[in-house]
Amino acid sequence: MNALAPPGGPALGHRRNHAKGICFTGTFTSNGAGTALSAARVLAPGQYPALGRFNLATSDANAADATVRVRGMGLQIGSSSADIWRSAMITAPIFPVSTPQGFYDLLRASGSKAPDAMKNFVAAHPEFSNFLKWATTSPWTGSYAEDRFNSLDSFTFTNASGQSSIVRWSLIPSAPPVAITPDELAKRGPDYLESEISARVGKAPQSWTMVVTISNPGDPTADPSKAWPADRRTVPVGTLTVQKIEPEANGPCRDINFDPTVLPPGMATSNDPFPAARSAAYAVSYDRRTAEAADYPRTSQGGTQ
Template sequence: MRAYFMVAALVGSVSAAFLLAANLGTGNALSAQDFVDLQQGSTAHAGFRRAHAKGFCVAGDFISSGALAPFSSAAVLQAGRYPFIGRFSIAGNNPLAPDLKAPVRSFAITLLPETAQQWRIAMNTPPVLAVGTPEKFYLQLQAIQNNSVPQFFAEHPESQAFVKWRSTYQASSSFASERYHSINAFYLQKAAGQQQAVKWAAVPMLTSTISSELDETDADALQKEFFARLNAGMVSFDWQFTLGTDADDENNATVLWPDSNVQISAGTLQIHQATEQLDGNCNALNFDPLVLPRGVAPTADPILRARAAAYAESHRRRAREVLVQSVVGDQHE
């Protein structure tokens, strides 16, 4: 099986577009469009993300400890306070899905230092992926839609770590008490020729108890819990980095790095504002994992390139739909 990527465009560090072409062994080329067609399903929800469609916006500050400054020249890893825009979401293409029922919860952030060196991050609750290539990820998405996931896992032994995690994971009653993982590895870079492979996680620092009872019949139960919790006080996460060693393969997101690896806290992500997604400034953002500041670089993990391509395609579709809706709306006023 052969996969290749052509960089179609890379404009500054703000927008990256990749054309993904992979041979699935069927003679058909797999593109970002194919990914997004599959993810959106037969009836697309116009104007919404084709994956992680349901969510809400948050804003806050990252209080950087500076502990990672010896590894990276990234502005936000130098000690200080840096604003961020974020988004909590659930996996899936339905913006009206009941949030308590989703198997995967997510936290995305865009760090905004004064230098315009944005850092966009999208994290999920599992620490690993079931499969390590875009082609197999596509087949996994098909298996989910065909209700043949057990058979898919049986045919893909590399899914072992994911299956083990899933068997012990218990969803919590709050977005604020989940642990969110980068899953893919990246490099921290300080000087030319010097780099350190890392993965990271946002680890909850609960400072208040649940502020409202969860109504399990409410499709927005988790969102309401979060808004109520925030009204009662700030929500914070410790941003923890795990350093890879020579024994770890940074290009294979199916493997869990050992607990014995060095962990360093980069600081605290403090959330002080939450907004409905249609009113919030996270909605128009694409949390492309390849929008990285100087001092952080992608590994060769092929999933990262596929993600950037698919996020761009999903963003292109929903941005166009929002524009068309607003033009049609104006004509009727």
């Protein structure tokens, strides 16, 4: 948690990572296809409440949109506590490192003043080059509504007959992505993404298809830095519809921890070590930020809302 802090110290009252974001509410409509994979009640046909948060993967609550390569979405589906499915997904198709220790090493190296710190990190973590390749070649979009969000981590789904599969999931946007350069995005202003998504959802609800990908035996389920082969079976299980942008300050996302180990019966963690590490880190972040009420909420410009 301390290694995540930017040079000026953590953004008090804010999430210690993905500190800049904007909250939303909507619905998740399950088509029922997911019941073949998991007995989770939120995958039975029907409509369930959704609460989520679009965000930037930075510990700087005032970062300009065009300076942050990776975006994220925290999501909670369901309302009764026994049924809740929480997830926190990112736009990158692979995680930069293969282990939680590797993530710590990355934070230490990128915060280090030692001239060789990053070079040494890259030498010790060859998987990082795949992420760099994505980061430098894949197009940016000018809207959260055009982004795809991926669980990256692998989870175990178990259906009503007791059959288990190891899966990952992604939210595929209905809005076609329009590529934009970071320079063009910068020209639109430091907080453009928040105003854009507010205006867009104000005009019409925005939707994403939730697609579950099922691993084959031997796939790297314990390593989110490794993509699975493109021919793996996928099952669209439902649609997330974002109906309303909610205030980030004092809104319904403020006091929620999108801990990826909060899963309903029918879903569980797998041999992927990240969710447990994330759960521990998110709890510390949550405890710290909720104990700093005097500093929360603030707008991204730094004023109180």
